[in-house]
Amino acid sequence: MDQLVSHDHARLIAQLESIGDVGDAEKAVLATLPLRIRHFPANRDIVRQGDKPNECCLILDGFVCRYKLVAHGRRQILSLHFAGDLPDLQSLQLTQMDHSLGALSAARVAFIPHEAMRAIIRQFPSVGDLLLRHALIDASIFREWIANVGRRTAYERIAHLLCEVQVRMKALQIADGDRFELPLTQTALGDATGLSTVHVNRTLQELRRDDVIQTEGKFYSVRNWERLQEIADFDISYLHMRAEAAP
Amino acid sequence: MDQLVSHDHARLIAQLESIGDVGDAEKAVLATLPLRIRHFPANRDIVRQGDKPNECCLILDGFVCRYKLVAHGRRQILSLHFAGDLPDLQSLQLTQMDHSLGALSAARVAFIPHEAMRAIIRQFPSVGDLLLRHALIDASIFREWIANVGRRTAYERIAHLLCEVQVRMKALQIADGDRFELPLTQTALGDATGLSTVHVNRTLQELRRDDVIQTEGKFYSVRNWERLQEIADFDISYLHMRAEAAP
DNA sequence: CGTGTTATTGACCAACATCAAACTTAGTGG
């Protein structure tokens, strides 16, 4: 059967398997989901605040973020998403987007009609459970971000963001050992951590100087994982990964 | 039928009706949910980070918050909950608590076995949809909090928190017009907004001086709702209320 | 090559934190 499953559908299935069990029947139906594929260049919006989409989207390639704009043009990035993520499951239940979804790098995105999702959920409640689980893990990550931005110093915040990205990418097999690509400008890193560009720059320098991380362009390597976790006060449990997927 | 529904069950039903339609059959089953009722004094934990609960909880009276502790004893409050809220639906899918739930004032809380919830959901998928909706609105509020703490000044943050509380309490009919009770110490307000106690104190003074709000002990009155919203850059849509429930 | 974006640096400043003490309020037991 496997050879009949497209690479793109396989990504979706792999994502769901990373958080729970997926039966063969479920896999078979998931593989039939219609995917309308579109390409986005970096910095292009995929869905906008205020939109009322009738499709969910699945990231197939590239880096995507959710963000909000607040008064005076300030931007806050709410979450980061990689290949396999379903960043707007909420649109199945909440008609209007309360935030935007934007590409951070060139991205390939699949759109899946809500109707098709709902049909599968009706037929296989277990798929509904997995999607619910995915949405709840999402919420857990938001909570951690509130704590990160609210109660950690710049140094700790950036360390924490790097810990999260490293672990999630490793689980999705996007990271190559301790090395991973993070195509965020320092301004975007600031938007994700509630800091100014200048301060992000100086904080990254500090992390490099302390030999915790190393960077070459958009590529980051963790030089001292123990120390990075310590600095960040990183506790992986909020990611609710299955034991097999956790590092 | 109504006279057979306990006041406590009615609260749960009212909460669900505030976000979607609830049929008569659904109401009837919801009214049979077993509620194990417990009382908590202020500052007592209801569920703790790391726990693996097998019940969901429903707030019946009082004020409750979710929070996380980060290194060096710092605390971040993640959300505020009032009578009618279901603050840990996630435990239906995520076994381990990634944060704690604590009483801010004396609180009466009902515990509902996961099994009973699941049974209802199996029987009435529409109830599952409503609960999912509730959880997704929760997540939307988390997103707004990330933006609040990450990208707003102290003055704006506190104004925003007050806007949210006022609107949500009004929808649940806990607020009395422009006046509502918010039994948070200034330290707790700081934990919710990522500020120090001293700065919360000074910021509240400023809001009072500008005649935007007025306080008497734990009671807050909004003196100038227009202005408060402006300061906070408050856009109600993230609360995803039904048109009838919104002010 | 130019041209626009991103990274880096320095100087300066503002918002907010910290510390410590005084004052107020609410609760408690005699």
Add this chain to the structure above:
DNA sequence: CCACTAAGTTTGATGTTGGTCAATAACACG
């Protein structure tokens, strides 16, 4: 009902983190 206590609020003085502004340097890409 009052004195006592603990918790919460307010104030002042001072320190620090991180923001802002502006300029320069390093890249990336057509």
